[in-house]
Every structure is written in C-alpha cells, then in structure tokens.
Amino acid sequence: MICKNCNSEVTHNFCPNCGQPSKLKRIDAHYISHEIEHVLHFDRGILFTVRELFINPGQNIRNYISENRSRLVKPVIFIILTSLIYTIINHFFHIEDQYLKYEGLETTAxxxxxxWMQANYGYMNILTSTFIAIWLKVFFKKYSYNFFELLIMLCFTMGVSMLIFAFFAIIQGVFHIKLFGLAGIIGIIYLVWATGSFFEEKKIANYFKALISYLLGMITFLFFILAIGITIDLLIKH
Known part of the structure; x- marks a missing residue:
C-alpha cells in the first residue's frame, strides 16, 4: 500500500514516514462531534488557550515560541476564530452601527x-498586527525576538482582545447598555499588560513602550489605508 500523503510504502495502520493513517475513517456524526470537542476541550483546546492567555499571557506565549507549541491553539487559527466570534456577535446586534457614521463618504474607497475590514476582522487584525510588530521591533530592539515571533505574540493578544469586545458586545446587545467605550479601555489595558509581561514583566517602562507601540501601529495602519483609499479615488477620477 502506498501512502496518499507522501507516497511512501505503508505496511501497517499508519505511514512510517508522515504518520498518515493508511485508511481514513468515514466522516459521520461522531467525527463532527469529536472535532468540535477537540477545538473546545479544556486540555490544549480553545478554552485552555483563553484561560492561559488571561492568567499568564507573557510566560505562555514565550513558552509557545521557544519551548512547546502543542499546548496552545495555533496563533493564526486563534485570532481568526476569535475575530469570527466577535464579527458574528457584532452583526447580530449591530453594535458598531451605533458608533460608526460615514455620512457623505459612503462612496469613497x-x-x-x-x-471590508469590519466584515473580515480576522484579516484586519493580522494586517494591523504587522504594523504594530514593526513598532514593537523598534521599541524593544534589545530583545532577540524577530518580526515573525512578535507577530505570533500579537495574534494571541489581539485574539483575546476580540473576546473582550465580544463579551461586552453581548451585554450591550442584550441589555442595551452602551459599554463599547469600556470594552476599548479594558482591551487596551490587556494588550499593554500582556505585551509588557511578554518582554519582561518587572520593567515598568516596557508597559509604556507597549502602549506607544500599539497606538503608533494602529495610527500607521489607518494612515496606510487612508493613503490607499485616496490613491484609488484619484485614479478613478482620472
């Protein structure tokens, strides 16, 4: 028998080269329930990851980068999943419609x-994180983390901030109490705390540098999007 994944010869239940099962089980109700349980279970699942990132984000993210990458959910999957949760809640309750008004500018690029970014928060958060990572690299240049490791850290922290927004969005949608401003404050506090503790939790200056990095990253990203929009509008007019 030949492995359909790597074309190696298979004589037992699993490929000796890549570990692929020699025969895949048919997808049924048990398979779906097992997959959902695998994502949600509290041992190396999404709930475990959320708990660890709330309790001790700095240490857990450092461990993921340098020691063990099997304890937490993959960072890109984590930020896309948490962003999707917030997006669904936001669309259901129309939370942001109460705050964002584009009167007279609806046709601008x-x-x-x-x-588009409001409808695709997962991609938007990853794009925003690239700009924040650049500033983190500037302000924390004495640390040995490269750009991509900082991006991984941001996927985790930004993912948790999405859950914070989702939590307050549910409360606001159900009880009609405007809490989005408070959600923003708590979200920023978490991001600064998690990032500062990731580098070195006992250094107070790290928290200030983390705050500045986030603010500059978000501002730079918005200016970048604004420049693209203006360029597109000018090209269309000409």
Missing part, C-alpha cells in the same frame, strides 16, 4: 476598505 477609504470607507469601502473600512467596510
């Missing part, structure tokens, strides 16, 4: 880009 900049607003259309913002609209």
């Amino acid at each position: 900049f607003v259309k880009i913002l609209g």
Whole structure:
C-alpha cells in the first residue's frame, strides 16, 4: 500500500514516514462531534488557550515560541476564530452601527476598505498586527525576538482582545447598555499588560513602550489605508 500523503510504502495502520493513517475513517456524526470537542476541550483546546492567555499571557506565549507549541491553539487559527466570534456577535446586534457614521463618504474607497475590514476582522487584525510588530521591533530592539515571533505574540493578544469586545458586545446587545467605550479601555489595558509581561514583566517602562507601540501601529495602519483609499479615488477620477 502506498501512502496518499507522501507516497511512501505503508505496511501497517499508519505511514512510517508522515504518520498518515493508511485508511481514513468515514466522516459521520461522531467525527463532527469529536472535532468540535477537540477545538473546545479544556486540555490544549480553545478554552485552555483563553484561560492561559488571561492568567499568564507573557510566560505562555514565550513558552509557545521557544519551548512547546502543542499546548496552545495555533496563533493564526486563534485570532481568526476569535475575530469570527466577535464579527458574528457584532452583526447580530449591530453594535458598531451605533458608533460608526460615514455620512457623505459612503462612496469613497477609504470607507469601502473600512467596510471590508469590519466584515473580515480576522484579516484586519493580522494586517494591523504587522504594523504594530514593526513598532514593537523598534521599541524593544534589545530583545532577540524577530518580526515573525512578535507577530505570533500579537495574534494571541489581539485574539483575546476580540473576546473582550465580544463579551461586552453581548451585554450591550442584550441589555442595551452602551459599554463599547469600556470594552476599548479594558482591551487596551490587556494588550499593554500582556505585551509588557511578554518582554519582561518587572520593567515598568516596557508597559509604556507597549502602549506607544500599539497606538503608533494602529495610527500607521489607518494612515496606510487612508493613503490607499485616496490613491484609488484619484485614479478613478482620472
């Protein structure tokens, strides 16, 4: 028998080269329930990851980068999943419609880009994180983390911030109490705390540098999107 994944010869239940099962089980109700349980279970699942990132984000992210990458959910999957949770809640309760108004600017490319980002928070958070990672690299240059390791750290922290927004969005949607401003404050506090503790939790200056990095990263990203929007509008007019 030949492995359908790597074309190696298989004589037992699993491929000796890549570990692929020699015969895949048929997808049924048991398979679906097992997959859902695998994602949600509290041992190396999404709930375990959320708990660890709330309790001790700095240490857990450092461990993921340098020691053990099997304890936590993959960072890109984590930020996409948490962003999807927030997006669904936001669309259901129309939370952001109460705050964002684009009167007279609906046809501009900049607003259309913002609209696309509102519908795709997972991609938007990854894009935003690239700009924040650049500033983190500037302010924390004495540490040995490269750009991509910082990006991984941001996927985890930004993912948790999405869950914070989702939590307050549910409360606001159900009880009609405007809490989005408070959610933003708590989200920023978490991001600064998690990032500062990731580098060196006992250094107070790290928390200030983390705050500045996030603010500059978000501002730089918005200016970048604005420049793209203005360029597109100018090209269309000409």
